Amino acid sequence: MQNNVPPADSGAGYRAQKEMIDAAIARVLSSGWYILGKEVRAFEEEFAAFLGVRHVIGVGSGTDALHLALRVCDVGAGDEVITVSHTAVATVAAIELAGAAPVFVDIDPITYTLDPIELAKAIKCHHRVKAVIPVHLYGHPAAMPEISEIVRTNGLVMIEDCAQSHGAKIGERMTGAWGDFGAFSFYPTKNLGAIGDGGALATDNSLFAERARALREYGWRERYVSEMAGMNTRLDELQAAILRAKLPTLPIGNARRAELAMRYDVKLSGTALSLPQRPGNGNHVFHQYVVRTTYRDALRECLKNNGINALIHYPMPVHLQPAYRGRVSTGDLPVTECAAREVLSLPMFPELSQEQADWIIEVILGWDRMRQG
Numbered sequence: 001m002q003n004n005v006p007p008a009d010s011g012a013g014y015r016a017q018k019e020m021i022d023a024a025i026a027r028v029l030s031s032g033w034y035i036l037g038k039e040v041r042a043f044e045e046e047f048a049a050f051l052g053v054r055h056v057i058g059v060g061s062g063t064d065a066l067h068l069a070l071r072v073c074d075v076g077a078g079d080e081v082i083t084v085s086h087t088a089v090a091t092v093a094a095i096e097l098a099g100a101a102p103v104f105v106d107i108d109p110i111t112y113t114l115d116p117i118e119l120a121k122a123i124k125c126h127h128r129v130k131a132v133i134p135v136h137l138y139g140h141p142a143a144m145p146e147i148s149e150i151v152r153t154n155g156l157v158m159i160e161d162c163a164q165s166h167g168a169k170i171g172e173r174m175t176g177a178w179g180d181f182g183a184f185s186f187y188p189t190k191n192l193g194a195i196g197d198g199g200a201l202a203t204d205n206s207l208f209a210e211r212a213r214a215l216r217e218y219g220w221r222e223r224y225v226s227e228m229a230g231m232n233t234r235l236d237e238l239q240a241a242i243l244r245a246k247l248p249t250l251p252i253g254n255a256r257r258a259e260l261a262m263r264y265d266v267k268l269s270g271t272a273l274s275l276p277q278r279p280g281n282g283n284h285v286f287h288q289y290v291v292r293t294t295y296r297d298a299l300r301e302c303l304k305n306n307g308i309n310a311l312i313h314y315p316m317p318v319h320l321q322p323a324y325r326g327r328v329s330t331g332d333l334p335v336t337e338c339a340a341r342e343v344l345s346l347p348m349f350p351e352l353s354q355e356q357a358d359w360i361i362e363v364i365l366g367w368d369r370m371r372q373g
Contacts, residue, residue: 005308005347005356010188012351014195017246021195024241031237036217039240046247047200051174051182055209057201058235059216062163062185065199066094068233069181070131072211073157075100079130082122083161084114085317086336087135090185091161092318092327095133103129104319106333110277112290112343113142115335116150123154131157136165136175138313139191139257139287141279144170144178159183162202166191167254170282176202186243189349191257191287192250194239256350257286260357264289264346267361271368288313289348295371296344302367308360311345
């Protein structure tokens with residue numbers, strides 16, 4: 001029996017790459033330059049090459065990345081932004097930070113991402129919509145070919161929320177390379193995580209990139225001269241250096257996540273759990289391995305009693321949270337609300353051992369047998 005299996009383990013990620021990360025940190029400390037220097041510029045270039053886009057702009061967090069993208073695209077007061085309610089609250093907080101209003105639509109019941117049919121309906125019903133933010137949730141890419149066509153046909157801005165999809169793609173095209181912007185978070189538990197906060201914007205639009213670089217630092221193009229009302233959201237040199245050290249190993253980490261997911265798939269098939277589905281023409285990078293059951297709370301309690309920490313992403317849809325009640329939606333969101341009652345994220349991180357994974361599986365199989373009597 002394992003004494004404690006965490007849902008994620010940032011410390012294990014550091015220990016696995018300790019020598020490279022420590023060297024990166026020492027390099028920055030010795031340089032004497034800690035904000036928007038050569039490490040940030042190098043990471044921006046390297047991450048842009050990884051994604052297959054022309055520009056990456058490092059910022060302070062994933063929330064700031066979304067907010068800044070909206071600002072660059074002149075989305076603000078009087079505008080509406082379509083997104084989902086089954087997401088981290090950061091997606092919606094960024095919309096409101098920009099002064100716009102969120103419009104919630106329902107999700108696809110299989111992928112938990114923005115339903116293109118519901119998106120098309122919402123655009124017809126709401127005449128102040130200026131932008132759409134699809135969320136690539138849990139590492140599963142949203143239906144970007146369908147969503148992109150709808151957005152393009154209606155002349156809207158599209159900003160991808162890629163906080164959980166580093167390295168995911170549809171065909172050969174990475175998430176973050178479909179919209180006007182892709183917004184990334186480097187929170188420590190992400191597939192590509194910093195040791196602290198950090199974020200980035202990805203874009204192929206050079207004018208957007210230039211504007212984003214100015215807006216992230218007070219609207220400066222010339223230092224100390226604000227040409228526009230900007231903000232302060234800068235990826236620091238330490239985090240950029242750490243991300244540079246970790247970026248080459250991202251595909252390896254994603255492959256390990258896929259390996260663990262396949263083991264869960266094989267061993268848990270035939271249980272009361274609905275298991276994650278893969279995109280037909282893309283890849284799932286398993287930021288989370290999310291199962292679903294009407295017996296969710298009982299299963300979670302059983303896992304907890306056996307030293308296994310499973311989390312709920314997310315227990316309350318944003319439109320039902322006290323701070324966001326009363327925001328615009330396209331009506332009831334039955335798929336979203338049902339998912340919130342039933343989803344459970346099993347432990348998932350590259351350093352999860354075979355023994356830990358097998359223990360999780362053993363406990364779930366035992367719970368399933370007991371449930372069936």
